[in-house]
Amino acid sequence: MNTKAEEFQERQLTVAGWPVNLTSYRLGGEWHCKADNVSPGASLVRTTGATRQEAEDKAVTRAEALLARTKRHVI
Amino acid sequence: MAGYTHSEVLVSTEWVANHLTDPNVRIVEVDVDTKAYSEGHVPGAIAWAWNTQLCDTVRRDILSKSKMEELLSSSGVSPNTTLIIYGDNNNWFAAWAVWQAKLYGHHDVRLMNGGRKKWLSEGRDLSTDTPQPPRTQYQASDADLSLRAYLPQVQEASINRSASLVDVRSPQEFTGEILAPPGLPETCQRGGHVPGARNVPWSKACNDDGTFKSADELRAIYSSESIDGSKPVIAYCRIGERSSHTWFVLKYLLGFDNVTNYDGSWTEWGNLVGADLERGPVPKGTK
Numbered sequence: 001m002n003t004k005a006e007e008f009q010e011r012q013l014t015v016a017g018w019p020v021n022l023t024s025y026r027l028g029g030e031w032h033c034k035a036d037n038v039s040p041g042a043s044l045v046r047t048t049g050a051t052r053q054e055a056e057d058k059a060v061t062r063a064e065a066l067l068a069r070t071k072r073h074v075i
Numbered sequence: 076m077a078g079y080t081h082s083e084v085l086v087s088t089e090w091v092a093n094h095l096t097d098p099n100v101r102i103v104e105v106d107v108d109t110k111a112y113s114e115g116h117v118p119g120a121i122a123w124a125w126n127t128q129l130c131d132t133v134r135r136d137i138l139s140k141s142k143m144e145e146l147l148s149s150s151g152v153s154p155n156t157t158l159i160i161y162g163d164n165n166n167w168f169a170a171w172a173v174w175q176a177k178l179y180g181h182h183d184v185r186l187m188n189g190g191r192k193k194w195l196s197e198g199r200d201l202s203t204d205t206p207q208p209p210r211t212q213y214q215a216s217d218a219d220l221s222l223r224a225y226l227p228q229v230q231e232a233s234i235n236r237s238a239s240l241v242d243v244r245s246p247q248e249f250t251g252e253i254l255a256p257p258g259l260p261e262t263c264q265r266g267g268h269v270p271g272a273r274n275v276p277w278s279k280a281c282n283d284d285g286t287f288k289s290a291d292e293l294r295a296i297y298s299s300e301s302i303d304g305s306k307p308v309i310a311y312c313r314i315g316e317r318s319s320h321t322w323f324v325l326k327y328l329l330g331f332d333n334v335t336n337y338d339g340s341w342t343e344w345g346n347l348v349g350a351d352l353e354r355g356p357v358p359k360g361t362k
Contacts, residue, residue: 005195066258
């Protein structure tokens with residue numbers, strides 16, 4: 001099956017004290033979202049939803065749970 | 076292309092779109108997130124999983140020669156195939172695949188500039204079909220170890236400054252503030268960096284759209300940290316994939332003669348018994 005990503009968008013926000021990049025787009029009737037941790041850019045979660053908002057909300061919720069575990073060490 | 080020394084190792088998304096049915100071209104997607112491929116990929120592309128197909132899953136090592144031969148054979152690749160590799164996160168693990176393909180002597184392997192992100196953002200066709208390429212009998216060369224650094228070489232470089240060590244992790248990983256990228260499991264005992272290393276995060280080499288910066292911009296970025304190719308360069312990160320990306324930049328886009336990837340990286344050095352490390356940023360003015 002062939003499709004294409006439509007309404008591709010990226011935006012940054014802060015989640016649990018860390019910068020997060022949210023990439024979202026629509027494939028057919030389904031919205032897809034990916035959250036990554038800006039620096040270094042590793043993928044944290046990938047979600048889907050019926051709307052962009054739903055896919056992004058799921059991604060932020062899951063990313064927050066992961067990022068909240070990151071320990072900052074005193075240097 | 077943008078003044079690169081070896082521009083032949085890079086192709087644009089447009090070039091790929093025009094070669095989707097070229098029988099001499101094999102397109103491979105390699106993602107950090109191995110689920111991305113099934114969501115939709117470049118039509119005709121196959122997928123390699125970095126965590127099962129591009130490493131030895133028992134030893135901590137890259138593919139053996141025989142495993143690489145099996146991977147390329149099952150992927151329908153012959154020695155004359157133009158191998159186009161792309162992936163998510165601006166080609167992190169795609170560069171890891173290029174590094175191993177080069178290490179085992181595949182001559183014509185190229186990255187798709189901008190990777191998966193650029194393909195998607197341009198609204199290009201995506202497919203969910205999984206091709207089954209006709210099998211070949213690929214014979215790889217012995218590993219070219221001039222492309223790979225092992226621990227003793229890094230120790231030598233750290234002590235004698237015989238090579239430039241470039242740590243391509245984030246500044247927080249470099250200083251020791253965090254032990255792994257935010258949100259990922261900590262896989263080493265200590266934070267910091269190899270003594271003598273300079274910090275040039277891999278992402279500095281990329282534009283916002285995922286493509287590589289121009290040769291002039293890249294040269295300025297690395298030379299500002301005394302990475303200018305005047306002596307051998309060893310790139311490292313946490314597990315060796317981000318440093319493959321920087322290895323690609325220094326070796327091919329800037330054309331440095333002697334660049335190696337230390338794939339043991341921080342998960343090796345940071346867990347060594349009795350090894351020195353440095354914490355905090357490199358003092359200003361340090362050459």
